Amino acid sequence: MFSSVLSSEDYAKELKILRAQLAVLEEERNARKRAEEETDLLKSLIIGISEVEDLNSALAIALKKVCETTGWVVGQAWLPNSEGTYLIASPAYYIKEKTLEIFRLMNKDLKFNPGVGFPGKVWVSKRPIWAKDISAEKDVVRNFLRDEAGLKSALGVPILSKNSEVIAVIEFFMFESKEEDVHLVSLISAITTQLSTVIERRKTEDELRKVQERFAGIYNSSKDAIGYCSLDGYLIDVNNSFIKLTGYSREELLSGKKYQDITPPEYHEAQALIVKKILDSGEPAEYEKEYIKADGSRVNVQPTAFLVRGKNNVPIGLASIIKDITEYKKTREALKILNKSLEQKIDERTKELIKTNSNLQAEIADREQAENALRESEEKYKKLIEVANDAIFIADTETGIIIDANKQAEKLLGLDIKEIIGMHQTKLHPKEEAERYRKIFMEDVQSGTNISDELYVCNKSGEKIPVEISASVIEVNGKKIIQGIFRDLRKWKRTHSK
Structure with missing residues (x-):
């Protein structure tokens, strides 16, 4: 049996490998620990700043937690003045030691124009700036104070709004002169992003609350639901009609709920386009959608959404008047x-x-x-x-009125056609025999056809003219008329008398 004994050289190699592995494990353990600490920091920071009512309180919490977690000994904040022309010190600050109180007191009355001093440079650049040795900054007053306090490295980070405007500048100091820690800068930048979200929401809430106070009577008594939300969709306030419409309590609606949370998913894309149009144009929009009520049922609604503007006419949120259109x-x-x-x-x-x-x-x-x-x-x-060679008269069978006649009829009577039409048929004959001729006319109408001779007509001059009348009844357009053909017998009589 052979025993395996390492040589001193092999042992040294194995030991070196083990030490390298232990170093890697230690580094991984430290990285995990740091990641956990950073996660805990972000969580506690979000909870802390979401519970405060104003910007300075949120900044104070952020400065304290960042300094205590990452080793900075001084943290302070700078805010643009109301005109946005220079930076002034915020009441929010953190100092680790009492000896640093003088630095804080001397800073609180300072002002920085854009690009002037360390805070002014961060303000203008809108990005984090790390200074390994702050004494290199051309800031006589602050350099003296920092030298007295023994401060070396500094980090300045801007807090930006959604439209990239600087809300605040926060700066941190430590006693050591230290190279830039990219990871630390990234962590604090992430914290400022959270700060920005909460700060903007708080500012929006304050602005919307002021608007609401001006219209409190209409807001509270309206039968239509009314809701306010921030530009990122968080519900900030609702009236009683909104609560009644959706079935949620006020606390449920205002505890971090977005309007998208009570809107069915199939409406999200279309509503996002509508909101974008409102933001781009500034014009209100009316549309239809549904809300998911607290019991899971749906209600058909018609919101009229419009921009709410704050100071300097800057959009701060959205308001909607919502009708139940079920x-x-x-x-x-x-x-x-x-x-x-x-x-x-x-x-x-x-x-x-x-x-x-x-x-x-x-x-x-x-x-x-x-x-x-x-x-x-x-x-x-x-x-x-x-x-025709003979005179022809046409009369109405019921009235006996002549309704038409030909040229020979005009010639026989010596009358114009206009004088003949409208005459009664008895007027054609001798006046003293009118009754006889009336009876003959009626007999002709009854029989439908007849030939009579030894009859007379009287012309215009009163001459009695012997005629033979051939009568026949015909129907035209559903009406009966009688046609009489009057043959002048004067020539015939003269011939036969000879």
């Missing part, structure tokens, strides 16, 4: 069904009318054809009576 939607659906039914009935009726119209057109065509045939017949008849 009944309206039901009515609209019922009207759709009714309209569809009406359209169907109209379609059926239209088809019937088309068919009726087609039949009517055919009937009209037949009638026109018949009328044309009748007209042609009348024209032929008119030509015949005009060229």
Whole structure:
């Protein structure tokens, strides 16, 4: 049996490998520990700053937690003045030791123009700046104070709004001169992002609260639901009608809930486009969607959303007046069904009318054809009576009034056609025998046809003219008329008398 004994050289190599592995493990353990500490820092910071009411309180919490966790001995904040022309010291600060109190006291009355001093440079650059040795900064007053306090390295970080405006500048100091720690800068930048979100939300809430106070009467008494939200969608306030509409309590709605949380997913994309349009144009928008109520059911609503503006006319949030259109939607659906039914009935009726119209057109065509045939017949008849050698009179069978006559009739009586039309048929004959001729006329009407001789007509000069009358009753356009052909017998009588 052989024993395996390492040589001193092999042992040294193995030991070196083990030490390297231990170093890696230690580094990983430290990295995990640091990551956990940073995560805990962010969590506690978010909770802490979300519970305070104003910007300076939020800054004070952030400065304290960052300094205690990452080793900075001084932390302080600078804010733009109301005109945005220079930086002033915020009441928020942190000092680790009492000996640093003088540094804080001497700083609180200082002002920094854009680009001047360490805070001014951070303000203008809008990005973090690390100074290994702050004494290199051209700031006589602050250099003296820092030298007295023994401060060396510094870090300045801007807190930016969504539109990249500087809300505040925070700066940190330590006693040691230290190279830039990229990881630490990244961590504090992440913290400022959280600060920015909370600060902007608080500012929005304050601005919206002021707006709400101006319209408190309308807001509280409105039957329509009214809600306010920040530009990133968080509900900030709602009226009682909104609570009644959705079924949530005020606490449920205002504890970090967004309007998207109570909106069905299928509406999210369209609503995002509407909100973008409102933000871009500044014009209100009316649209339809649904809310998910507290019990899981849905309600149809019609929001009218518009921008709410704060100081300097800067948009700070959105407000919506929301109508419950559930009944309206039901009515609209019922009207759709009714309209569809009406359209169907109209379609059926239209088809019937088309068919009726087609039949009517055919009937009209037949009638026109018949009328044309009748007209042609009348024209032929008119030509015949005009060229006839005998006088022809046409009278109404019921009244005995003459309604037409030919040229020979004019010649026989010595009267114009206008004088003849409208005469009673008895006026054609001797006045003293009017009753006789009336009876003959009635007999002709009754019999339908008759030939009578030894009758007389009187012309314009009063001459009695012997005539033979051939009468016949005909029907024209559903009306009966009697046609009388009067043959002048004067020539015949003269011939036979000889």
